[in-house]
Structure formats: structure tokens, C-alpha cells
Amino acid sequence: MNATWLLARRAIRESIRTPEATLPTLAIPLFFLAVNVGQAARVFPTETTPFLHGQSYAAFQLPSSLLLAASFGSAAIYLVEDIERGYFDKLRATPIPRSAIVLGRLLAGMVTALLIAVLMVLVSLPFGIHVEGGVAGFVVLIALMAAWTLVFSGFMQLIALKSRSAAATQSGSIVFFPLLFLTPGFVPRELLTRPMEIAASCNPVTYVMEAMRSVILEGFVAAPLLRGFAVLAVLLAITFCLNIRLVRRYD
Amino acid sequence: MTFAVEAEGLVKHFHAKGRGGGTVEAVRGVDLQVRAGEVFGFLGPNGAGKSTTVKMLTTLMTITSGTARVAGVDVAAEPDRARTHIGVALQEVGLDARQTGRELLVLQSLLFGSNRSTAQGRAQELLELVDLVASADRMIKGYSGGMKRRLDLASALVHEPDVLFLDEPTTGLDPASRLTVWEEVRRINARGTTIFLTTQYLEEADQLCDRLAIIDGGLIVREGTPAELKAELKARVGGHSTPTLDDVFLDATGRTRERGAGEVQEVSS
Numbered sequence: 001m002n003a004t005w006l007l008a009r010r011a012i013r014e015s016i017r018t019p020e021a022t023l024p025t026l027a028i029p030l031f032f033l034a035v036n037v038g039q040a041a042r043v044f045p046t047e048t049t050p051f052l053h054g055q056s057y058a059a060f061q062l063p064s065s066l067l068l069a070a071s072f073g074s075a076a077i078y079l080v081e082d083i084e085r086g087y088f089d090k091l092r093a094t095p096i097p098r099s100a101i102v103l104g105r106l107l108a109g110m111v112t113a114l115l116i117a118v119l120m121v122l123v124s125l126p127f128g129i130h131v132e133g134g135v136a137g138f139v140v141l142i143a144l145m146a147a148w149t150l151v152f153s154g155f156m157q158l159i160a161l162k163s164r165s166a167a168a169t170q171s172g173s174i175v176f177f178p179l180l181f182l183t184p185g186f187v188p189r190e191l192l193t194r195p196m197e198i199a200a201s202c203n204p205v206t207y208v209m210e211a212m213r214s215v216i217l218e219g220f221v222a223a224p225l226l227r228g229f230a231v232l233a234v235l236l237a238i239t240f241c242l243n244i245r246l247v248r249r250y251d
Numbered sequence: 252m253t254f255a256v257e258a259e260g261l262v263k264h265f266h267a268k269g270r271g272g273g274t275v276e277a278v279r280g281v282d283l284q285v286r287a288g289e290v291f292g293f294l295g296p297n298g299a300g301k302s303t304t305v306k307m308l309t310t311l312m313t314i315t316s317g318t319a320r321v322a323g324v325d326v327a328a329e330p331d332r333a334r335t336h337i338g339v340a341l342q343e344v345g346l347d348a349r350q351t352g353r354e355l356l357v358l359q360s361l362l363f364g365s366n367r368s369t370a371q372g373r374a375q376e377l378l379e380l381v382d383l384v385a386s387a388d389r390m391i392k393g394y395s396g397g398m399k400r401r402l403d404l405a406s407a408l409v410h411e412p413d414v415l416f417l418d419e420p421t422t423g424l425d426p427a428s429r430l431t432v433w434e435e436v437r438r439i440n441a442r443g444t445t446i447f448l449t450t451q452y453l454e455e456a457d458q459l460c461d462r463l464a465i466i467d468g469g470l471i472v473r474e475g476t477p478a479e480l481k482a483e484l485k486a487r488v489g490g491h492s493t494p495t496l497d498d499v500f501l502d503a504t505g506r507t508r509e510r511g512a513g514e515v516q517e518v519s520s
Contacts, residue, residue, distance in 0.1 A: 006358060006362060007362075010347070010350065013349075013350070013354075014347070014349045014350075017349050017390075018349065082347070085343070085344075085345070085347075085348070086341055086343035086345035086346075087346060087347045088345075089311055089339075089343075090339075090345035090346070090359070091362070092310075092311055093309060093339045094334060094359070094362040094363055095331040095332075095334040095335050095362075095364070251312050251313050
């Protein structure tokens, strides 16, 4: 059986056995969705807000929450635990490709994120959110989130492999703040102040968020989707290559 | 003659962290020959280079210079092939606390290329070997220190390695658990597996090892059977009583009992 899949299965089993670590990944983004919508929904009524395309403000906010759920980097926390407890060396002593050790973790993280995304969207549906792109749009939305999970977890795993310290890896997650908040999270990019617009335009998460939002609010619009997937493809290639390079050179 | 473990001029340098930087010479040219089927002890004070040598021999650390072969396979040139001949239980017990003992052994066996039914059979066999059948389906996080050490030993044996490396396998264990591990080591060795054992406990080396080497400052300073080493010291220093392995160790590493009591844990066992 493929080593990556074997290790992914073990990591999924680990997540199932630690619901206390997985549940916040679902609960915190839903909490932020409720709070953000509660604070700003009356400022942006559906009838008079063109950028909502006839949907509620919650639909506009959903991508932010999905991206938040995908940015916990749990895979890296489990990986650094393996390193600190010596199990990582046990795996390195087997004749499997070293890349399987990091890719297995990422694959498991992606599967977990997919389940969380499905749950979040299903929970959102009764609150008037619908995905304009239909079932295919839903699949694209989940695929975008899964890809972002791989990118963010991959980045966190780089910190884990380099630092070999749980504390340093946890601290590394601070990068999540600029990545998720320097974005058009509350209004479209063109309505941001100029400095904020520049910052958001330099942030790759902006393009992933806009791609997700376009699928929810407008259906299939080529430009934002292409930009979103292109950004993800580049980031995925970089994080995968760096992960494989680091784990192969791990000494 | 093919040796189970053979090292020539093994060197490991690290780049030192911190303001001074520079290079730390952890291992400075180790030559070793371990015969197939023997229990070989590798002794030395803390920081002497024992664990670094073991990590190089088991492919877990790159070699700065020199060569090492395990079961005839060059560990630097063919690490994956070498790993199929090597079992390793490091100083830190390498277990995943969120798996059961059985799950861990099955997974380890699958990673060494077994199919699922073979892996399950092998796991059961090993659980019996280390007397963990009753706890096999419990989470490892609930195991005692001795149970974890035995499971770690078992996980190093899933692929029936030719050479088993044990890095301080009894450190931190109570006397009863230590005796149990000794029994396991003897049993594994009796099945034909060569054992390369590092230890801080000289009594352990005396009890278990056919031959041993003492490393200090990254260099081998003594090598031979426990009896040969004691006889050599007696011939050189004289005296009425036969030296103990403690005496050999202290002589080889230039330490005294006074220093040893406060500084070198190895001599206190």
C-alpha cells in the first residue's frame, strides 16, 4: 500500500481521536461568521448592496470563514509532536520515501478540512446562503478550500521541520493574521482605502477569497476563478517542493 | 569476512549555533567492526558521540566523512536498502501515543512493505515476544515506561532486521523493567540478530555484551571483550584485585571516581 496513504490514514485516525483539537476548527470560523454578519449585515442590506448580487451578507462573509477554518495548520502541530516524541525518526528509519511523511500529513489535513468545509456550508444553507454555482460550484468551493489548506498546512510544516519545536510552530501561525485580515473580508477590494487595497492586492489570499466569493455570489466567472486557482497552483508548488526538500535534508 | 557493522574513519561535524558559530566535531574518526550475531556494547560519557554514531549508522544522520556499512550495505550510498537490514530503537522512545500498540506495529510492518495479513500476523508475534498481548488494543499513552520501551523494541523488529541498534534502551527504567529489557535483548540475539547497544550502565554492558568499545571525545579509546579490557588494565596498572568495568571506563575516559560521582552519570550505576 502506498506509504503516503498509509500515513494519511494514521493521521486521520489521530484527528478522530482528538476531537478537542478538531472541533475548534469548525466552531471558531462559525463563531466569526455569526459575529461578523451580526455586526455588519444591517450596513449592507441585500436590496441596496450591489456587491451582494441579491444574496445576504452572510454569503459574502462565508469565504472568510472557510479560509479561517483552513488556516489552523493542525497537520504541522501533529508533525512537530511526532518530531518531539521521536516517532518522526522511527518513520525516517523505514524504507519509505521521506516525502511520504510530510505528504501523508498534508493529505490527512486536507481530508479533515474538506469535511469541515462541507459541514460549514451545510450549516450555512438554512441561513439563506446558497451557492450560485450549484452543485458544481459547491465542489469548486470545497476544492479551493482544500487547496488553501494544503498551502497553509504546508507552510506551517516548513516551520515545524525547520524549528523542530512545538512552541515555534505555534508562533508561526501568527502569519495567519496578516494573511486573513489584509483581504477584502468585509467589502470588495475596490471599496477599500487605497493603502488597504494595495496590501490586499499583494496578498495571495485575496485572490483565493475572491474566487470562492464569485462561485457563491455569481456562479462561474472565469477571471476570479482562474486567478484563484493560478495563485493556489503556484503556492502549492512552492510549499510542496520546500517540504520535500526539507524532509529529505532533515539531519 | 563480512561484518554486521563496519565503520571506517566516521566523522560528524555540526555547525554550532549561537554568536560564536564555528564547527563542533561530535565524532572525529570512528573505526568499528561488529561481527554478525554478537551483542556489541558502545559506551561513553554524555556527549562522547554515542548517539551521533548510532544515528549515522542507522541512516538518520548524514556522514561528514568516512564510510559505514551495515549488513554489507553502504548506509550513505544506499540508505533505503540499508534500512531494510536495520532495526532501531533510539534513546527517546519513538511511539505515537494516539495509536494502540497493535496499530503501531501493523503500520510499521506495512511501511516495511508487508501486506496487511502478514503485518497483522507479525504484530501479534511481536506482541507475544515482548509480553504485551493483554495491552495490545489499548492506547499507547496509557502504557507505563517499561511497556513503551518494550513496544519500541518490538517496533524495531517488525521486518526481522539483521542488526538491531539500541540507544540506551534502559535509561530511565526501574530495575525490574531493566531486567525485562535485558531478557528481551538476549532473546532477540539468540534468534540471530546482531545487537549494537549503547548504554550508560556499565553493569548492563558487562551482563549483555560480547565485546564493547568505549568512545570519548568522538574517538574510540578502548575496544575488546569485557574480560580482555579488564585484563589489559590489570596488566598495565597492577594491583591485587581484578578491575571492574567501571575501572576500565574511568581509565579509558581519564575520569576519576570523585569527578564521576558529581559529573559523569555513567559511573554511578
